[in-house]
Amino acid sequence: MSFAPRDSHEAQVQFALERGVPAVIGVLGTIKLPYPSRAFDMAHCSRCLIPWGENDGMYMMEVDRVLRPGGYWVLSGPPINWRNNYVAWQRPKEELEEEQKKIEEVARLLNWEKKHEKGEIAIWRKQTTSEYRRDQDPQPNMCESNNADSVWYKKMELCVTPFPETSDFNEDAGGPWKPFPERLNALPSRISSGSILDVSAETFQEDNKAWKKHVNAYKRTNRLMDTGRYRNIMDMNAGLGSFAAALDSPKLWVMNVMPTIAEKDTLGVIFERGLIGIYHDWCEAFSTYPRTYDLIHANGVFSLYKDRCDAEDILLEMDRILRPEGAVIFRDHMDVLVKVSKLVRGMRWNTKMVDHEDGPLVPEKSTWDPNTSVLKIGLVERSAVTSHFD
Structure with missing residues (x-):
């Protein structure tokens, strides 16, 4: 996952997405990064001009939070190798030496x-x-929060995120990660340890099986899904990440979005599977440029947000980030999809409603929605030309 500030001159994030590389607009400022703890194998900073040693090392502590145990931090550019480069960088060598000393x-x-x-x-x-x-001197200030993944609009803290508890000091905190792609379908440690309430190994396997079936049905309806036509894909309500896992292909990548109001926070599970994702509230704009995603999957999003914000606002944001001739798959309750289909027709999207893959009146019970009800699937495609003038 790459992130960079919005830059009207360079537009690094836009270039990355146009190349089919995962990226979001972001900044390391005062708010915690929108990722769970122990998410990344490596963090890399190349000439990013972040004052790592300032504020008593708070930015490095945030990097420590999102790095998994055994993860790597790579720093390239100033102040590394300041002795040979201080003239080229046009900075005093004493200043650069002090900067590296703090790091x-x-x-x-x-x-x-x-x-x-x-x-x-x-x-x-x-x-x-x-x-x-236990034996370090001086001792770092440990964070007191019981939930290191609660980060949405939370300020960075001048403290170190504790490791998960282990039965033995020599045991890898958080459990060892298997190599990819074996990691994709291995049982994540957050589930095996019981950290996610009411999600068991059996639930995980059932979810995987169900989404393989759903994705196969999507591919029968939209035959472009296996062709490489869709590179940048977004799952607006990712759950355990099983939609992305079922799509597993070198031709594409999936941005797994965990709604901040979801009943269960499973973004950490998604990262443990070797996938990527981000926290987001769909009542707000997503941190990306216009026309950056080829395919959007919205499973139960409008039911989730029905009492939070207007469906029209969410659809307009989807229209903003969807590329011309991009596609959206809505999976939701029938009454919700009827309402949504009327709205998207007004946005000049081509629409198609299909039944559940097991039949028109088949109820579906989900891990995320315990209420049994009839679901349908809505497939839409954004027109290449969205407006015209007389």
């Missing part, structure tokens, strides 16, 4: 092991266990 001090506080420094690249590795927390 090294914070890394030692976090007990990151420095693995490599050559040229303008330095690499640190986060510890895999919590044992060092």
Whole structure:
């Protein structure tokens, strides 16, 4: 996942998305990053001009939060190799030396092991266990929050996120991650440890099986899904990430969005599966440029937000981020889809309503919606030309 500020001159995020690379508009400022704890295998900063050593190392502590145990932090560019580059960078060598000194001090506080420094690249590795927390001097200030994944509009804290509890100090905190693609269908440690309420190993397997069936039905209806036509795909209500797992293909990638009002926060599970995602509230605009996604999957989104914000506003945001001739799959209750289909026709989207893959009157019970009801699938395609003038 790449993120960068909105930049009207460079538009780095827009270029990345147009190349089919996962990216969002974002900034490392005062608010926590919209990702769960222990999400990434590696964090990379290349000339990103972030003052890592300032504010008592708060930005590095946020990187520590989102890195899984054993994950790597790679820093390239200033101040690394300042002795040889201070003239080219047009900065005083004393200032650069102090900047790197602060970074090294914070890394030692976090007990990151420095693995490599050559040229303008330095690499640190986060510890895999919590044992060092007990004998380190000075001791880092540990965060008191019981939920390190509660980040939406939460300010960064000057503290270190605790490791998950283990039965042995030498045990990998959070459990070892399997290599990809085996990781995609392996049971995530957040589920095996019971961290996600009412989600068991059996629930996980059933969800995988159900979404393989759903995706096969989607492919029969939209035959472009396997052709490479859709590269950038978004799942607006990702659940356990099983829609993305069922689509698994080198031809595409899926942005798994976890609504901030979802009953269960499973974004950490999605990352443990080797997928990517982000927290978001669909009553607000998504952090991306217009026309950046080829296919959007909306499973139960309008039922979830029916008392929160207007369906028209969500549809307008979907229209903004969907590319011309892009497609949307709505999966929801029949009365909701009838309303949505009327709205999208007014937006000049081509629409098609199809029955549940098992038949027109088949009820479906979901992990995320315990109420049994008849569901239908709506398929729409955005026109290449959305407006005209007389």
